[in-house]
Amino acid sequence: MRVVTVAQMKQIEKLADANGVSYYQMMENAGTAAYRILRQRVPHAKHIAVVAGKGNNGGDGFVMARLAAQDGLSVTVVLAEGEPVTRDAKTNYALLHALPVTIQTADTVRSIHADVVVDALYGTGFHGSLRPSGQKACDFMRTSGAYVLALDVPSGLQADTGIAADGAVKAQCTVAFDSFKQVHIAPAAAAFCGTVVLADIGVPDACHPHA
Numbered sequence: 001m002r003v004v005t006v007a008q009m010k011q012i013e014k015l016a017d018a019n020g021v022s023y024y025q026m027m028e029n030a031g032t033a034a035y036r037i038l039r040q041r042v043p044h045a046k047h048i049a050v051v052a053g054k055g056n057n058g059g060d061g062f063v064m065a066r067l068a069a070q071d072g073l074s075v076t077v078v079l080a081e082g083e084p085v086t087r088d089a090k091t092n093y094a095l096l097h098a099l100p101v102t103i104q105t106a107d108t109v110r111s112i113h114a115d116v117v118v119d120a121l122y123g124t125g126f127h128g129s130l131r132p133s134g135q136k137a138c139d140f141m142r143t144s145g146a147y148v149l150a151l152d153v154p155s156g157l158q159a160d161t162g163i164a165a166d167g168a169v170k171a172q173c174t175v176a177f178d179s180f181k182q183v184h185i186a187p188a189a190a191a192f193c194g195t196v197v198l199a200d201i202g203v204p205d206a207c208h209p210h211a
């Protein structure tokens, strides 16, 4: 079982990019793999809400939102922290405009009724404690009553330690991308991660440490 630090994960992605698997392609693969896992775990889902942050974790969520809309599901995207800021997340957000996807801001988050909530708020980039906007989005996810699927890391947990900030998301399932991080194996984080499923995002074996 491969467990890496966030710094090692960044290095792995950098090597993969240098070896022909672009960052954009890895995001596409991550969102696609997570969507497949979601369909397996909640086959009857009709309405999904994707709670997106402004980094690449949000970008993975936009890929899922696109695939779900193309599949005929009702899709709501919540921009919990405003519009995306990273290049690939921006590109994937723009692709949603041609699809029947409802875009909402954090202000209206409480009125959403979904059977699945995708936690695409923060992944390995989370640090510190939850700020008010993130807290509000996490409160929605914790209390929605929906099946919560977290992308890479349940929001509010530090990937390298598994330490949870007050108000962190508790997911039924967490899809870990490429490699496990400490959060996926730390006993204290188990109740937040739920079932952890590892997803291949197309990184060549040789890009991993000690490969």
Ligand SMILES: NC(=O)C1=CN([C@@H]2O[C@H](COP(=O)(O)OP(=O)(O)OC[C@H]3O[C@@H](n4cnc5c(N)ncnc54)[C@H](OP(=O)(O)O)[C@@H]3O)[C@@H](O)[C@H]2O)[C@@H](O)CC1
Binding pocket: 013, 023, 024, 026, 027, 028, 030, 053, 054, 055, 056, 057, 058, 059, 060, 086, 121, 122, 123, 124, 125, 126, 127, 128, 129, 130, 131, 134, 151, 152, 153, 177, 201
């Ligand atoms: N590299 C790749 O290409 C691939 C990466 N992949 C995916 O990307 C994820 C890593 O993406 P990432 O590095 O962009 O960080 P991410 O987890 O989105 O968080 C950063 C954002 O959160 C914010 N933020 C942080 N703490 C906060 C707080 N307390 N309160 C409020 N805001 C806070 C922070 O804002 P800032 O602190 O800068 O204001 C920033 O906007 C990884 O887990 C995987 O899912 C896959 O697609 C595969 C390819």
Ligand SMILES: [K+]
Binding pocket: 057, 119, 120, 121, 122, 123, 150, 151, 152, 153, 154, 155
């Ligand atoms: K997440």
